[in-house]
Amino acid sequence: MTATVSLHPLLDKGMPKGASGFTGGVLVCACADRPVRVKVDGDVAHNHACGCTKCWKPDGATFSIVAVVPHDKIAVLENGDKLAVVDTSALIQRHACKGCGVHMYGPVEREHPFQGLDFIHPERFNADSWSPPGFAAFVSSIIESGTDPADMPAIRARLTELGLTPSDCLNNALMDYIATWTARKSGVLKS
Numbered sequence: 001m002t003a004t005v006s007l008h009p010l011l012d013k014g015m016p017k018g019a020s021g022f023t024g025g026v027l028v029c030a031c032a033d034r035p036v037r038v039k040v041d042g043d044v045a046h047n048h049a050c051g052c053t054k055c056w057k058p059d060g061a062t063f064s065i066v067a068v069v070p071h072d073k074i075a076v077l078e079n080g081d082k083l084a085v086v087d088t089s090a091l092i093q094r095h096a097c098k099g100c101g102v103h104m105y106g107p108v109e110r111e112h113p114f115q116g117l118d119f120i121h122p123e124r125f126n127a128d129s130w131s132p133p134g135f136a137a138f139v140s141s142i143i144e145s146g147t148d149p150a151d152m153p154a155i156r157a158r159l160t161e162l163g164l165t166p167s168d169c170l171n172n173a174l175m176d177y178i179a180t181w182t183a184r185k186s187g188v189l190k191s
């Protein structure tokens, strides 16, 4: 079906095809000279489109494509000296290339339900067949980057058409996971 609304170059030309058994690959930044290379062992989890202002997007994209992997599956292979944390006060410590701006990995280090996970952008893999995005998060946040609020119904309709159920936070499963973690921590939930 023709894309009537532009979301992200990969989503616009048809959902990237996943393949079971993706064993990982190397994330490569966009620098022609001395690109940063980060090895990821295994497939990504919770891949999704994110509309927030903080996640890295390629030029012209409205949404980011972002997923998580356990921190111990990440290894910087080359040119890690080019990396700097975008915002040290943020939950996600996004390590961006100072040359091209691509975010290479973002660990959650502080106490949080996502502690121990790193956020990465699978489109930077040097290989295809990573698990495709399954939902859309922080959709209303695209307004903060300049999307006309009047375009939101068409954008949500297009996401839904692609099977990326739109949410203005995370999807139900992850929000339930976060709330369960919080309820256990406070003692409200005993099991």
Ligand SMILES: N[C@@H](CCC(=O)N[C@@H](CS)C(=O)NCC(=O)O)C(=O)O
Binding pocket: 050, 051, 052, 053, 054, 055, 090, 091, 092, 093, 138, 141, 142, 144
């Ligand atoms: N409306 C805000 C939402 C930012 C936000 O909460 N982003 C989510 C999804 S990536 C998050 O978990 N952020 C944690 C962080 O940025 O460290 C924006 O667009 O800047």
Ligand SMILES: [Zn+2]
Binding pocket: 029, 030, 031, 035, 036, 097, 098, 099, 100, 101, 102
């Ligand atoms: Zn770079």
Ligand SMILES: [Zn+2]
Binding pocket: 050, 051, 052, 053, 054, 055, 064, 138
């Ligand atoms: Zn985001």
